[in-house]
Amino acid sequence: MDIKNNSTNRLTISLDNKFDGVKCKFSEFPFKSVLSLDPLIELWKNAAGDTGKIKSSIARPVLDRLKNIPELIGPLNDISLLKKHEDIVDVLMSVIYPAAQWNKLIQASIAPFKWKAMYSTPLFDKIFGVSEEKINKLQNENKHMLVGKTINAYVNILKEVYGRKIKFGSPFIYGTDDKNTGLTRYFQLNFDSTFVKIKVNGEKPELNENQIKELLKDITNLEMWTKYLPPEKFEFHGFVNLYAVNITDQEVLSQLKHDLLEKESIISMERFRTLQSKLRDLFRLPDLKLGLAALPKEWNQLVQYGRKIGDSFIFNFSEIVSCRDFDNSIYEQVMKKGKPVIIENIEQCSDKTKIENELLKQGIKSVAVAPLYYQNELIGVLELGSPKPNDLNSLNAIKLNGILPLFSTAVRRSVEELDSNIQAIIKEECTAIHPSVEWRFKLAAFNLILKREEEKSAEMETIIFNDVYPLYGLSDIRNSSTIRNESIQSDLVEHLTMAKDVVNSAMNIKSLPYLDALSFRINKHITGIKNGLSSGDELSIIEFLQREVESTFSNLENINPSLKELVANYHAALDPHLNSFYKKRKDFEESVAIINEVIAGHLDEAELKSQEMFPHYFEKYKTDGVEHGIYIGQTLVENKKFDELYLKNLRLWQIIVMSDIVRKTNEIKPFLKIPLETAHLILIQNAPLSIRFRLDEKKFDVDGTYNIRYEIMKKRIDKAVINGTKERLTQPGKIAMVYSHSREAAEYKKYIEYLQAKGYLENKFEELELESLQGVQGLKALRVTVNLNYKNEKTLINYKDASEIIMKLESQAQK
Known part of the structure; x- marks a missing residue:
């Protein structure tokens, strides 16, 4: 409540129609209300007494006619009398209802505070229908309405009975649904009490200056009002003029602003549909569709990194596979112009692109697309579409100016909220995720958020990557x-x-x-x-x-x-x-820890650089040594094209990294309290497989019975021995490369030859057959000796040259 003291005896009071927390013991309006034309007749009598003027000559015949209709004078207990004497009532009301505005005004005359309409314009009746029933229902069910009317009545008593000049502003907002379209229109109801007279029953209650100040200071304190001014002491006679002003645009904009400030205002599908409904009210289009999309910074990354918010036309396209599809489309025009673009009738558009045809498939024949900016940065687009041609045009699109800033702020906040929710789900469901596949887990988390809108108990979808190539390596502490x-x-x-x-x-x-x-x-x-x-x-x-x-x-x-x-x-x-006593064990565990840190540290550093070749999934585990697993393939990446060249790069890279690890672990051996030896192996597999993320174990595992053999080999090959001997395959200073098929060996022999020429490996290598392992037979191995004296300042080859190396090896093999 705002009270502004403009002078010593005049106050302006604004309640903003907020009466939450007001105590009200009344179940209905506490004052007696009497419908009467007497205050209006008094106006006509004053006009008739103003001799010598035109209005006097007009008023006297009217009053003469009234003398013959005494039932219109005094309390009107039977409202049907107004219809019976419609002609004279129309004349009386003409001073309030100008004939020129009769079909334009939304106006009615009602009993004081009782909403009993006795006279109204055609437009009022059309909009509000059976207005008395609607408004009486609202009156009986809405506490705010009852409190507002009661306070309004008391303020009128202060003005009329106690002579206080008070301006009281408490307009009511009334929404009504169109029976044909279902759209809601909002009207501000303003009340004029000019033709209301207040009758005091018995002695007027005494009211001193301090009491008046007390009442005005706490104007919503109905207990105080009724204490000083008991309702039974006052009656309201006459009628109130009600003026309805269409404020749909202002009210909808106000509601949109309020809604868009709410958390998840555009992420929640329920709230998104509410926003769509209000935009329908704003544009007066019952079939209007709303779309919102968050965009990446680079337009050419739209397909990969854009996302719909709630719903979106652009991400409902059935056949869009490339950013090139958007060339010359309405969306590209929006991006270039930086302002809304409207196609009033898509069917008649002569230069339709694939995008416009996709819109037609969605049943959209009229469309407006507007860019959303936040701090001068493009963050998304707002889409409006209608199944009827010409529904959207340059005239009603002006209304976009009032809503675009609101949606820009909401999209920015919602994207941040969504990212936060996605990260929370990933953390809860999956723990730490490797950056190479984070995009897939974000998509799954986003889908889970959408599913939980419909089903609270929904679970995250299964994440499977098909046709990925595995690489496995183990540096094991011997014995x-x-x-x-x-x-x-x-x-x-x-x-x-x-x-x-x-x-x-x-x-x-x-x-x-x-x-x-x-x-x-x-x-x-x-x-x-x-x-x-x-x-x-x-x-x-x-x-x-x-x-x-x-x-x-x-x-x-x-x-x-x-x-x-x-x-x-x-x-x-x-x-x-x-x-x-903890001496030898401590020496052993410290030595193991140092070896593990050296191996893991080198793997981490090298792996970070290897991502430059092509993104791939990488994981490592520390036990008595370090094992690492790598998966690479098309399904693991979101916006890159996979080629087997990258797989070959990674295989060569792995041998180089393992040879560096052999040297590093050998170099630190003299500094260990227990000089532990390490043995190293690589498992080769040409055939791609599928991996599935196990939510219960929070890690990837091979998927499918056919791929189980690979997991069995990983667990058992470190114990493999050479066929016909008791010699372990893995030996200190060497790298064993285990394979199943001769074509796998052929590829790796080329890598070995190259690395021997570069000095990474000794010149000889062994080709070995392995004894059968439980569940695995027919394994063979290449075993190479690492050149422990090799010195390379860069440690690893230049990754940018890796492709050239592979192509050179391929060329030599063909010759």
Whole structure:
């Protein structure tokens, strides 16, 4: 509520029609309302008494006629009397309803605050229909309407009865649906109380200046109004003139502005349809369709990176496959001109492109497309279409000027909200995703958002990439399980030995049979561990030491001061977090960690550069060593053309990277606390396969029974041995390349020959047959020795020259 004090006795009050939170004990209008023509007749009498003027000569005959119709004077309890005496009523009302405007005005005269229409123009009746029923229903159901009328009545009492000059502005907005089109029109209802007289029953309630100020300060406090001015003391006689002004455009624009500020205003299909409905009201086109599309910065990336918001004509096209299809179309014109473009009748358009024909397929015969800008940057387009030719034209398209900024802001915000929602879904459903396939997961997340509009429990679609080529590599720490067990054995023996020293020292000072028995058990554990470590031995021995040995130390410390020092040294030798001896295991795990970091770090650095050749999926896992998997193919990329040349590049790249890893792991060996050896292999497969993202495991896996063999090979080939021998395939300083078909070997021999010439590899290589593995037979291998003395400042070949290298190798093979 705004109150402006313009002078000492005049206030201007605006309520903006907001009465939320107002306490109202009334279920209906609390004042008595009496329909009467008396105030209007009084106007005519004043005119008749103004002698010597034309209006007097007009008024006197009217009053003479009224003398013969006494039922029109005083309270009108029977409204049908107005129809009965229609001629004289028309004359009386002519001072309010100008004849020249009769068919243009949206006007009615109603009982004071009762909405009982006694007289109205044809246009009012046409628009509002059975207006009394509609408005009475609104009155009874709408608290705001009741509160507004009551406050309006009290303000009139202050003006008329207490002589306060108050301007009270509280217009009502009324929406009505067209029976034929279903479109909503909005009208502002303004009320003129000129012909209302207020009657006071009995003594006028006293009202001092302070009370008036109090009422005006809190004008919506109905309890205070009724306390000072009881409703039963006042009656309203006469009629109110109601003027309806069509404000559809202003109201719809206001509602659109409010709606577009709401979160997900254009992402939610329900809200999107609401926006479409309001645009239909604004343009007065019941079949109008709305489309919105967010565009990439580069127009030539529209097909790949554009997206519809809610709905869009441009992304409903059935046969659009290239940005070239948009050449010379209405969309390209919009982009070039930077302003709306309208085709009033697409069917009669002489230079239709594929795009305009696609619009016709969607049933759109009249279209307007407008660019959406945010901070001078093109971010999308707004589309309006109608199935009727000429519905959209340069005249009604002017209305776009009022809505484009609103939609621009909403599109910008909604794209940001959508991206945020997409990232949240990916994080929840899929965790971290490799950048090469992020586009596919964003699409799946976007589709999930749309599906959840219809079904809250919808799940993310299955993500499958068909016909991708796999590459697999493993750098394994040789005999890591054996060395780990030996480290554990060494630490346990050392731990038990330290405990035995404490116990034996205590026995030398004070002979106790229990200590002798404890020493015996410790020796037994030492002997058992030296003979071999079984599952569960480590845990059982640690429990034995803590529960049965160390529990006696507190008592032993009291036997002799020298034992106290010995116990202190024992505890100091243990790891404070594990409470056990942790030396050899620590050396082993630190050595493993260093090797893994060197391998993983080199893979990450090299892989980042390899993406320059062609985008591909890459993953790695650390165990006792590092394994990596690569997938490359057309289905993995969104906007690039795959060629087998890129696959060959990547295969050559993998051998180079693995040879670098062999050298690096060999170089760091002298600096390791335990000089661990590493062995390296590559699995070759020419046949493409399909991979599926497993939502439960949050990782990719091969899809289909036929492709399972590849997964089996990955898990078992590191244990492969050469046929007819017990020699392991993988050996330190070498790279084993496992294959199934001779054509796979032929391709890799070319790479080996090239890398030998470049100094990466030693000049000889081995061709080997492998013993059958469980579930896999017929495997062979190429095994090469890495040149450990090779020095290359760049470490890797120039990736930009990779294509030339492959083509050169192909040419040599053909010769």
